[in-house]
Amino acid sequence: MVELSNEDVRKVASLARLKLSDAEIEHFAQQLGGVLQYVHVLDELDVSDIEPMAHAVDISNVLRDDETTPSLPREDALANAPKTDGRYFLVPQILENA
Amino acid sequence: MEYTTVIGLEVHVQLLTKSKLFCGCENLFNPDNPNVQTCPVCLGLPGALPVMNREAFRLSLKTSLALNLQIAQSSKWDRKQYYYPDLPKAYQISQYDLPYSSEGCVEITVPSTGKTRRVGLFRAHLEEDAGKNIHDESGRGGDSQVDLNRCGTPLLEIVSKPDIRSAEEARVFLEELRLLLWYIEVSDCNMQEGSLRCDANVNLHVQHNGETVATPIVEIKNLNSFRGVEAALEYEIRQQAKKFEADPEGYRIGKVPKATHGWNADRGVTFEQRGKEEAADYRYFPDPDLCPVTVSDDEIAEIRATLCEFPASRRHRYVSKLGLSDDVAGVIIDQGRRYADYFEAVASECGDGKQAANWMTQDVQRELNERKVEITEFSIPAAVLGTLLKQIVAGEITVKSGREVFIVLLTEGDDGSELETSRVNEIIAEKGLKVEQDTGKIESIIDTVVTRNEKAAEDVRAGKLQAVGPLIGQVMRELKGADASAVRQMIIDRLTK
Known part of the structure; x- marks a missing residue:
């Protein structure tokens, strides 16, 4: 049985910038614990003789030539911005003491 | 502590x-x-x-x-x-x-x-x-x-x-x-x-x-x-x-x-x-x-072949092989690879690294700064400048005359002429800048000048060497291309020996 503590959930939530209530933390600890437990089934396999893979598909060297293609017009790039001045994406102030 | x-x-x-x-x-x-x-x-x-x-x-x-x-x-x-x-x-x-x-x-x-x-x-x-x-x-x-x-x-x-x-x-x-x-x-x-x-x-x-x-x-x-x-x-x-x-x-x-x-x-x-x-x-x-x-070894070898000589190695070579000081070598290296390439081409053409370095760090640098351009856009090709410096190194023209030719080359180059190395000697000939090697001719001019300036000649004979200046000036005017220090020595020899 894989246990996922409330503390683990709180940390993951804070890394993902999610604010969860205590009830939600309780709830997700159980749900995510269930997911982990399901994945845990894989531990039954003995993989000690198998070389780790860097990628799920066994291909390499997928490269493109260094050629430019048209970019999006600025208004399209900014179309979904929560806030913009027409030139930049605007976000709440970042550094407090820069 | x-x-x-x-x-x-x-x-x-x-x-x-x-x-x-x-x-x-x-x-x-x-x-x-x-x-x-x-x-x-x-x-x-x-x-x-x-x-x-x-x-x-x-x-x-x-x-x-x-x-x-x-x-x-x-x-x-x-x-x-x-x-x-x-x-x-x-x-x-x-x-x-x-x-x-x-x-x-x-x-x-x-x-x-x-x-x-x-x-x-x-x-x-x-x-x-x-x-x-x-x-x-x-x-x-x-x-x-x-x-x-x-x-x-x-x-x-x-x-x-x-x-x-x-x-x-x-x-x-x-x-x-x-x-x-x-x-x-x-x-x-x-x-x-x-x-x-x-x-x-x-x-x-x-x-x-x-x-x-x-x-x-x-x-x-x-x-x-x-x-x-x-x-x-x-x-x-x-x-x-x-x-x-x-x-x-x-x-x-x-x-x-x-x-x-x-x-x-x-x-x-x-x-x-x-x-x-x-x-x-x-x-x-x-x-x-x-x-x-x-990555394969072949690819690595291929890329290795595209590497140029590194700046540290060049700097070292400029000091050990071309006789530049550490400072001057550093100044040239710091201007970038194309600048260093140009310098090397000039140095190899004229056969004198120091002379080439002097011109690069003074005359060429000044003109680049004035025009706000990079060496790759400079209108005198390295081979042409090298040919000019070669004449100076060989004593065919004076440094002063060299500067005169340099300015002409620069003007023509800036006006869009494709400069050839042969242009250097053409300009020297057109302006009569070749150093007069015929000492007989120089001596006869000195004689004329001395005769015209008895007072100054007397002063020099009496040991007032500062009086030789005006005499040199007159001789140099007659001779377009001459090495002033050689003329000075010839006048002093003529008057004091």
């Missing part, structure tokens, strides 16, 4: 590709036109897939060869997760445990000690740059502006070992690294435009009551000038020494957490930075959108 300074640098270099690392958007410094070089890939829109730029990887390999780094046969890319407004995907594609190269070194010569030191490198890896945040500086807490033009630009991260022992060494290391990368043409290394940026980690190993104890490591972020690197480190070293003296038991590594500082160049101080490092937990995992890249 006795201590050793321990510094390691992390250098970020933008690569000179036409397009970005994972998409076809243009890789161009363009701050006046924000957010015009973006697409679904570099904006991190759902469903967009990155494809690696072949040229970016080739330039990375080239860099590693120049830095004596070992290249991995196979490497992969990972996602480094963090939230920051300049990173729309909320992860940066970088390399974690299998970078494409590791274990190299850069050799530096430290001016204050004259010593050569080898600075080890842990690794170099290829990643994408983030966008740029522009903060409201009014102090009223206004919104920050985000420009994503730079987002996804190919960026090399080069990480040094903690082998650097002073702020000066850190600056010299960075200067040498920049010069090298600029010469091999993998980056323009323009610090003002942010193509070369540096973070420094520094602490002190202090001798304290018979044991060595270390102060906490401080990371100084975003140093964007050589002077800034040196000044920020000097400041931080002084601060750490002070803090340790005030609290030798408490101000130690492990007891105080690692701090991240910024550098305020105007005030000359570092300041504690609150930033994304607060909860540094990047949860790296292999990026499933990208495949591993493998």
Whole structure:
């Protein structure tokens, strides 16, 4: 049985910038614990003789030539911005003491 | 207080590709036109897939060869997760445990000690740059502006070992690294435009009551000038020494957490930075959108063949083979590879490195500055200047006449003429600048001048050598091309022997 503590959930939530209530933390600890437990089934396999893979598909060297293609017009790039001045994406102030 | 300074640098270099690392958007410094070089890939829109730029990887390999780094046969890319407004995907594609190269070194010569030191490198890896945040500086807490033009630009991260022992060494290391990368043409290394940026980690190993104890490591972020690197480190070293003296038991590594500082160049101080490092937990995992890249020995050999002679080796050769001083050699090298190429072509044509260096650092440099152009746009080809200097070296014309020919060449070149080497002798002939080698002719002119100026001649005979000046002037007027010091000697001989 894989246990996922409330503390683990709180940390993951804070890394993902999610604010969860205590009830939600309780709830997700159980749900995510269930997911982990399901994945845990894989531990039954003995993989000690198998070389780790860097990628799920066994291909390499997928490269493109260094050629430019048209970019999006600025208004399209900014179309979904929560806030913009027409030139930049605007976000709440970042550094407090820069 | 006795201590050793321990510094390691992390250098970020933008690569000179036409397009970005994972998409076809243009890789161009363009701050006046924000957010015009973006697409679904570099904006991190759902469903967009990155494809690696072949040229970016080739330039990375080239860099590693120049830095004596070992290249991995196979490497992969990972996602480094963090939230920051300049990173729309909320992860940066970088390399974690299998970078494409590791274990190299850069050799530096430290001016204050004259010593050569080898600075080890842990690794170099290829990643994408983030966008740029522009903060409201009014102090009223206004919104920050985000420009994503730079987002996804190919960026090399080069990480040094903690082998650097002073702020000066850190600056010299960075200067040498920049010069090298600029010469091999993998980056323009323009610090003002942010193509070369540096973070420094520094602490002190202090001798304290018979044991060595270390102060906490401080990371100084975003140093964007050589002077800034040196000044920020000097400041931080002084601060750490002070803090340790005030609290030798408490101000130690492990007891105080690692701090991240910024550098305020105007005030000359570092300041504690609150930033994304607060909860540094990047949860790296292999990026499933990208495949591993493998490199063969043949490819490495092919790229190695494209490397040019490195600046350090050139500098050494200019001193040992061409007889230049360390300073002059350094001045020429620092002007860049094309400038050094031009200098070498001139030196080889005229056969005199010092003469070539004089002209490069004075006449040529002055004209370049005046025209605000690079050597590649200079209107006198190296072979033509070399041919001119050859005449001076051979004593066929004087340096003064050489300057006259130089100005004519420059005017014609600027007017659009394709200058040929034969033009040099044509101008010398047209202007009658050839040094008069016929001493009989010079002597007969001296005789005429002396007869015309009995008073001055008497003074010279009486030992007043300053009186010889006007005589030289008159002789020189008659003879267009003559070596004034030789004429002076001939007049003195004529009058006093």
